[in-house]
Amino acid sequence: xxxxxxxxxxxxxxxxxxxxxxxxxxxxxxxxxxxxxxxxxxxxxxxxxxxxxxxxxxxxxxxxxxxxxxxxxxxxxxxxxxxxxxxxxxxxxxxxxxxxxxxxxxxxxxxxxxxxxxxxxxxxxxxxxxxxxxxxxxxxxxxxxxxxxxxxxxxxxxxxxxxxxxxxxxxxxxxxxxxxxxxxxxxxxxxxxxxxxxxxxxxxxxxxxxxxxxxxxxxxxxxxxxxxxxxxxxxxxxxxxxxxxxxxxxxxxxxxxxxxxxxxxxxxxxxxxxxxxxxxxxxxxxxxxxxxxxxxxxxxxxxxxxxxxxxxxxxxxxxxxxxxxxxxxxxxxxxxxxxxxxxxxxxxxxxxxxxxxxxxxxxxxxxxxxxxxxx
Numbered sequence: 001x002x003x004x005x006x007x008x009x010x011x012x013x014x015x016x017x018x019x020x021x022x023x024x025x026x027x028x029x030x031x032x033x034x035x036x037x038x039x040x041x042x043x044x045x046x047x048x049x050x051x052x053x054x055x056x057x058x059x060x061x062x063x064x065x066x067x068x069x070x071x072x073x074x075x076x077x078x079x080x081x082x083x084x085x086x087x088x089x090x091x092x093x094x095x096x097x098x099x100x101x102x103x104x105x106x107x108x109x110x111x112x113x114x115x116x117x118x119x120x121x122x123x124x125x126x127x128x129x130x131x132x133x134x135x136x137x138x139x140x141x142x143x144x145x146x147x148x149x150x151x152x153x154x155x156x157x158x159x160x161x162x163x164x165x166x167x168x169x170x171x172x173x174x175x176x177x178x179x180x181x182x183x184x185x186x187x188x189x190x191x192x193x194x195x196x197x198x199x200x201x202x203x204x205x206x207x208x209x210x211x212x213x214x215x216x217x218x219x220x221x222x223x224x225x226x227x228x229x230x231x232x233x234x235x236x237x238x239x240x241x242x243x244x245x246x247x248x249x250x251x252x253x254x255x256x257x258x259x260x261x262x263x264x265x266x267x268x269x270x271x272x273x274x275x276x277x278x279x280x281x282x283x284x285x286x287x288x289x290x291x292x293x294x295x296x297x298x299x300x301x302x303x304x305x306x307x308x309x310x311x312x313x314x315x316x317x318x319x320x321x322x323x324x325x326x327x328x329x330x331x332x333x334x335x336x337x338x339x340x341x342x343x344x345x346x347x348x349x350x351x352x353x354x355x356x357x358x359x360x361x362x363x364x365x366x367x368x369x370x371x372x373x374x375x
Contacts, residue, residue: 003371004081004088004104005029007044007063008072009095011051014237014263016206018111020290021147021171022094023054028364030055036368043088045080047072073099092371096134098141105142105374110134112147112287112308113154118210123240138162143374145367147171147288148309169366170313171288172358177270178297180352186271193268194261200231201333202276202300204264204291205283208239212282212305212323214248219282219329221252227337230257235272237263273298278336281305282323289313293358296351301344303332317347317354 009022037060046065068076078099081088092107115122115130138159144166146152156163205211220232249258279295285308292313295302304310306320321332
């Protein structure tokens with residue numbers, strides 16, 4: 001079977017969320033090549049030449065670059081799939097953007113459907129694109145991959161007919177990067193790089209309304225009353241509708257206590273997690289929450305929302321809070337900061353055990369099985 005894959009989500013330098021998922025899926029499939037090479041060939045379709053950190057080509061794993069930008073799926077990918085001499089037997093999109101008007105079965109991945117419940121948090125054009133293309137992909141795909149049980153439940157609730165064709169493959173973390181034994185030298189380096197002095201609370205994700213960062217800033221304002229030297233590090237690239245976060249910090253007079261790092265490179269993330277006292281993700285919803293796993297894998301406790309997929313990701317290893325209640329966010333953070341050494345170390349131990357339940361190899365194997373069974 002010739003499997004076509006849209007690799008564009010992975011072929012981006014500053015990867016977040018779905019980009020990281022696409023990247024790890026490509027690597028996972030490539031690493032399992034010896035197990036599938038006698039049955040399949042994989043062609044990864046790209047708009048631009050592959051970045052150097054993408055998997056190397058082989059006799060069985062190839063890249064096909066179709067140069068183009070705007071409306072690439074419609075203008076470049078779809079015509080190629082329809083009229084190329086080398087026919088693809090199955091096409092996999094590690095996102096909700098499946099090609100239109102194809103003759104082969106399609107498989108898509110759905111990160112989440114939170115935009116259906118929180119539409120005011122999106123620009124209108126983005127919202128309509130998400131709604132229409134996600135719905136189309138769910139309707140026409142022969143198989144759908146959900147990245148959590150929570151996402152599957154949302155898909156089935158909104159599209160009941162998709163129940164039998166929706167499968168769950170949890171995401172994971174890189175155990176070679178995110179681990180307990182990260183050196184203090186690396187931690188000091190990352191703190192100096194971002195001028196972080198003393199202890200800090202960490203938030204790391206794209207700056208956008210769904211992440212509920214303003215409520216975190218409000219909760220931190222209360223934390224400062226008990227821990228006046230504590231810093232809040234807000235790390236991540238700017239998404240959309242983020243301006244009010246900066247205004248909130250100014251309004252509360254926290255400019256000297258809140259540090260905005262901007263996008264954090266992959267090589268800096270482990271040390272940033274390791275140096276934090278606690279990682280906080282108070283999102284209104286999450287399709288999975290990759291950085292929650294990254295945090296507990298480095299031995300940093302987490303405080304996360306009791307919404308979306310986050311409870312199934314952290315299990316018993318995290319403190320759950322109500323994202324709609326600033327006081328519970330404050331109390332959750334305070335609970336971790338005020339733990340005894342014995343309690344803190346127990347939480348770390350529970351987190352490490354929880355993280356071991358997830359691996360990218362497992363995700364890749366499960367994905368391949370879904371692709372092989374799709375007709």
